Amino acid sequence: MERVPIQLTVNGQSYQVEVEPRMLLVHCIRDVLNLTGTHIGCDTTSCGACTVLWNGRPVKSCTVFAVQADGGEILTVEGLERDGQLHPVQEGFWEEHGLQCGFCTPGMMMTAVALLQENADPSEEEIRKAISGNLCRCTGYVNIVKAIQYAARKMRETVPAAVGIAGGE
Template identity: 90%
Template structure:
């Protein structure tokens, strides 16, 4: 099959590769770039485990072809941590026990990052609506919501103190 050259910036680093036009973005991220934090759950957009931030918006990467990402910027769960410091969302999941098996966690975190970028002080209902496209079979979502609330508080406190939180 014909291969197509693409250039994508992932987690601040630019990558160029030749890919088959049918290669899904999730497989490009995992198999070509070897960034395995983005999980493959259902390949049908139902679970959200493969959620990444694509040009500032949360996207289920199992529904996007890698060639569609040519020239774009992607943030994966590996790109959240900066200079040895967890992102407030990652810290929130740790502190509030927002995971059990961890399979949905990267997608939940990326969805939460996108939510908090758009709405720094979401209500519980807004958090639940934002993560409604991400399935968790373990937690019942209670601690996931608490984790996102924790991150929102921490990010607001950092912004008030003049410290970067994202």
């Protein structure tokens, strides 16, 4: 069986692994690199539980082959916290009760992080559109919107460099 050596930088750490070409990025992250914060919720690229940032863009890692990401930078939920400081998005989800079962939460937060990098002050409508590729079954989205608004406020009040994310654009 064909195996391909690839190099991935995940949350700032470099990994050299060999994978089958068909291995999905999400399985590589979860099963090979043992970063299980990224979840799987469907098989039709619908739910977004597997969302990670790939070279700064939020993508559904169940619909990318790991080999495609060779040489790329991946940011997962485990990479959001820096030096013991929660990312404002993490803080927002906690403060505003933006999660319940927590299963969609990592993907939802990664989408939010990417949104706030591009739009420092999104409206509710913009937030709702931005997270429309991430399904949540518990929260009804209202508090997720509030959580992202909380993070946006917090990030606007903070020195931009302090919340920059390695692997971002």
